Amino acid sequence: MQKEPENVKELRHGYTTGANATAGTKAALTALITGEKQTEATITLPIGQDVTFTLENCHLHEKSATAELIKDGGDDPDATHGALIQVTVSWADEPGIHLDGGKGVGRVTKEGLPIPVGEAAINPVPRKMIKEVAQEVLMEYGITRGVKIIVSVPDGEEIAKKTLNGRLGIIGGISILGTRGIVVPFSHASYKASIAQALSVARAAGIDHVVITTGGRSEKYGMKQYPDLPIESFIEMGDFIGFTLKLCKNKGMKKVSMVGMMGKFSKIAQGVMMVHARRSSIDFNFLAEVAEESGADEALLQKIREANTASQVGDMMLENGHTQFFERICQYCNAAALKEVRGGLEIETSLYTLKGKFLGKAGTSS
Incomplete structure (x- = not known):
């Protein structure tokens, strides 16, 4: 009979790359609109929990703003624990919210993933979270202009070498993941997501x-x-x-x-x-x-x-x-x-x- 390990302390939750990118989007867009550097951003996770993220930095440029956060994996850290997540927001010439990946965010090159070939490896739930929070900020300030959002992970290409991304056909960096926004200790949500994606790629290849x-x-x-x-x-x-x-x-x-x-x-x-x-x-x-x-x-x-x-x-x-x-x-x-x-x-x-x-x-x- 299996015994549960003894004296296991309560473990601390962390937050997904998708949740960090969403908070970064809110902070950067708010800074772009107000002209004021932000120090934190509060978002609602897919599980309905409100969380306030503290920014590492916030930069204001002539035509854009960039928010930077350090990803905290809690007591169940994966390869992206401690990674710098950057979100740069600028005005777009065309209406709507335009999301893409920058340096260190991989590109999809194989069928079978939830993102079409050629697009940045930002999974569906984080895409939805990012676009929704951007729309909320625009509505709060009564703005109808188009917005361009670029999510980057400066060390993403190096971090990706510790993941299964290359096998999945995600080239040039990591994926922006997270279906719940929160990383539950010992759930290894990102690793499970990689297994699921690898099997999808295999089936797509027959x-x-x-x-x-x-x-x-x-x-x-x-x-x-x-x-x-x-x-x-x-x-x-x-x-x-x-x-x-x-x-x-x-x-x-x-x-x-x-x-x-x-x-x-x-x-x-x-x-x-x-x-x-x-x-x-x-x-x-x-x-x-x-x-x-x-x-x-x-x-x-x-x-x-x-x-x-x-x-x-x-x-x-x-x-x-x-x-x-x-x-x-x-x-x-x-x-x-x-x-x-x-x-x-x-x-x-x-x-x-x-x-x-x-x-x-x-x-x-x-």
Whole structure:
């Protein structure tokens, strides 16, 4: 039985890049209209919560204004935590609100994303938030002129190297994300959004077999194992096993190959579908039971129960020639995955050591 981690303090929420860009828009447009530098901006998030953002800087130019904020990811920081978000607002010759991305905001180059190819990677909810807050400010001051809004992230191109954007076909920077405006600790909303987008891109490319991995190292092993699959077939799911599996089914995938290592896949075998270290732990009694099924004697079983890591257990089983153990772990992973999605997928699992030695594989269909 899984125990919840003890002494976990209440974690602080953060705010999405989309929420920051919205606050920046309000501040910059207000500054442009009034000629007064702003120090803060209050907006209403999609969840209905009013939040006041403190600006890092506000610059007034002859024909534009720029607001700058530092993105705070709270106690669940992602790659964009601490990034400088800039919003520059100027008057447009044509009526309406014209939104685009500047330096460090990526451009969409592949089908399957919620933004058309060629446009800035500012997702639909942030687009709506930004345009609505701009319209509210214009109405407040009785102005009917057109407005041009440019969202930039100066370090965005470098930050994007730590994300899945390149795989998604988002080139030149990060995405402006956020469906709720708030970042809930351990939800990793932006990472989940990237998984969803990656699967959408794969389906748009006609792919129905994906390889899901827990990180870059296991993905490299997966690419070697499945050399004939296109790059879009490989999805880094991180710790979000259940979330990714359900999305695979919802997106119409037919086959899912899971590739990983003993640590996190031992948790999957137990039925754990969120394998973050703070949210789950290895059940060594479970691993001892699987080892017993694989022919391990009582002396070895006792060592397994007293082990410190799942990798250590794997080493013990290898040293004693119990290679069937790894196939059984894979079978348990398959069964847990099928239970999570309630069938409808062909699942297979492959296990590797940290250094890339193949340990075992098992496949099944619903």
